[in-house]
Amino acid sequence: MSVASARAERSRLSATDWEQAALDVIAEQGVAAVAVEPLARRLGVTKGSFYWHFGTRDELLEATLRRWEQADAGALIAQVDRIADPRERLLELFRRTSREMRSHVIYSALLKALDHPAVRPVMQRVSQRRIQYLSLAYRALGLSRRDATHRSRLAYGAYVGFLQLMLLLKLERMTAEEFEAYVDHVVATLIPARGSVQPAAD
């Protein structure tokens, strides 16, 4: 089923359709590839349609990012947050992060477009929020305020860096077992062993 024929069935497009397509393009080719005319071609339509739904290209971008931020970006944390034990929660967070791709691909693509004024604030909020969440979990694990802050930054930095080295550099494609072993090492290194921390006083 070609793009154009898909369109023939749906007949008309909504703003949401454009945002959805824009997010796909971000995942596949990055923010810079979100261009009106290519997008229109992709949807089997001309830009005459686009400029009915949006005023400018940047408006589309902003709408797309807004949608991403509130729909996708917080999904993982929401799932894991039910786990009571902080160590299990962190562990599960690390583990889940290591599955699923698309969400990371998008995050990584946005990371490469931080110079864009519409992208930066969104990424700031999302990243801050996640680091904050990590920090709280570390805190609950018994780390001091300082250590929790530092460790959460380190952990999140490791996540972000791994994304680059993996998805984008394709440093080498690891096997599934190799990857599991790596995640285990990360967990062992970045999550304090059970009973190794006594609650800090601060």
Add this chain to the structure above:
Amino acid sequence: MSVASARAERSRLSATDWEQAALDVIAEQGVAAVAVEPLARRLGVTKGSFYWHFGTRDELLEATLRRWEQADAGALIAQVDRIADPRERLLELFRRTSREMRSHVIYSALLKALDHPAVRPVMQRVSQRRIQYLSLAYRALGLSRRDATHRSRLAYGAYVGFLQLMLLLKLERMTAEEFEAYVDHVVATLIPARGSVQPAAD
């Protein structure tokens, strides 16, 4: 002293001048901003000059990256490599990495342009080499082959990720002391304590 007047003194440009300017632009605005006409303006010259020195824009990019790879990219390792004790070597590597900016800015800018066919292989080589170096140091510290591989990836990933969060996201501008404290935390977390590892058999 304006760009144009600087040019009036040097009078004529060499290919190296163009590569140098290109690297500056990469550091300031990323790979995508390396464009012939803007570069010419920056150098107080027209593109008539450029196309005498280079055949295409991509040729300039490749030459620039080639120069960067062999001149700048290995500088840090070369300095640190004289240190005999592996733990001190790693420590000094981490510490030095946390000073100086420009080299990291460039590395980070190149990271954002990995889709470009001229950039990817360069970054692969440079990153591989560095991770390899880290791994060897960890090995010398007594870690097993597996652990050294994993730990070096983790450490380098943390470096790369921190670059993004810092230089590009400007998550918050840390003070110098805050930053020192963070580096100390990283060192304590990612470099095994002295005497905590007994040489592995593998």
Add this chain to the structure above:
DNA sequence: GCCTGTCAATACGCTACCGTATGGATATGA
């Protein structure tokens, strides 16, 4: 059955960049 609002096609002008062609300037050395 037609009017109106909704979505889309077409055609246009504009900007920024790439790459080519050709001639001009300048320094150097024979």
Add this chain to the structure above:
DNA sequence: TCATATCCATACGGTAGCGTATTGACAGGC
């Protein structure tokens, strides 16, 4: 001194994208 090699300016044609203006198609409410 003048010839050649080196470096640069100018002018041109081409592409890809943005945004606007105008008209067309069609469905639903009246």
